[in-house]
Amino acid sequence: MKNIDIVSLFPEIIDLYIKNSPITKSLDDKDLLISTHQLRNFSLDKHKRVDDKQYGGDPGMVLMAEPLIKSIDHISELRGSKPLTILMSPQGKKLDPKLLSEILERDFIAVICGRYEGVDERFIEEKVDIEVSIGDFIVSGGELPSLILIESLLRFLPGIIGNEMSLDNDSFGINFQNLLKGPVYTRPKIINGREVPEILLSGDPKKISKWRENISKKRTQERRKDL
Numbered sequence: 001m002k003n004i005d006i007v008s009l010f011p012e013i014i015d016l017y018i019k020n021s022p023i024t025k026s027l028d029d030k031d032l033l034i035s036t037h038q039l040r041n042f043s044l045d046k047h048k049r050v051d052d053k054q055y056g057g058d059p060g061m062v063l064m065a066e067p068l069i070k071s072i073d074h075i076s077e078l079r080g081s082k083p084l085t086i087l088m089s090p091q092g093k094k095l096d097p098k099l100l101s102e103i104l105e106r107d108f109i110a111v112i113c114g115r116y117e118g119v120d121e122r123f124i125e126e127k128v129d130i131e132v133s134i135g136d137f138i139v140s141g142g143e144l145p146s147l148i149l150i151e152s153l154l155r156f157l158p159g160i161i162g163n164e165m166s167l168d169n170d171s172f173g174i175n176f177q178n179l180l181k182g183p184v185y186t187r188p189k190i191i192n193g194r195e196v197p198e199i200l201l202s203g204d205p206k207k208i209s210k211w212r213e214n215i216s217k218k219r220t221q222e223r224r225k226d227l
């Protein structure tokens with residue numbers, strides 16, 4: 001059983017997505033449990049506060065270390081083992097297939113969603129195994145980044161994607177290592193004078209595959225020289 005535990009000040013955002021997303025809807029009979037935890041439940045304070053002003057006088061609030069530490073202790077107890085603890089952070093490693101495959105090796109995963117100015121560094125020192133970034137930009141909280149991480153992880157679990165071949169055939173997949181996939185088409189054959197490339201109608205798998213390989217290399221070269 002794979003367990004993903006997510007700690008957030010707004011778990012309802014995550015619950016709503018998990019409940020309604022086509023990919024997670026297919027989870028019912030899979031060997032996977034996704035649970036959310038309200039950070040306020042781990043507050044040390046009767047008003048359930050979990051954030052405070054920054055030391056050093058800068059504006060903005062910071063999530064306190066102690067409730068976060070308590071949340072990981074709680075999850076560790078619940079699961080009988082310390083989870084791989086991931087903090088969503090713009091200062092982390094950028095999410096890519098290599099990082100995803102490292103995370104996928106683990107059965108117990110906890111994801112922490114930051115807010116405001118971020119989390120007290122001492123929580124990171126004490127509990128966090130990896131900080132993960134979804135890119136060089138800032139969003140207001142870790143909820144959307146955590147969903148991006150989870151959805152990209154789930155795609156690799158057997159049975160989640162109806163046709164697992166399509167995983168290999170996505171950009172960056174086994175058939176497109178470090179490449180963008182290229183264009184795809186469906187009916188009708190002509191729209192406003194724009195035709196589906198002749199070769200895709202040829203019925204010759206070898207030629208189609210060669211065409212796909214060439215166009216994928218060309219597109220990657222044009223759009224993503226960094227790959």
Ligand SMILES: C[S@@+](CC[C@H](N)C(=O)[O-])C[C@H]1O[C@@H](n2cnc3c(N)ncnc32)[C@H](O)[C@@H]1O
Nearest residue numbers: 088089090114117118133134138139141142145
């Ligand atoms: C407003 S951001 C805090 C940014 C922080 N002050 C900094 O400059 O690094 C609040 C939270 O949103 C999440 N977040 C924002 N951008 C992110 C990104 N690119 N990748 C992952 N998480 C992000 C993190 O959990 C972060 O703690």
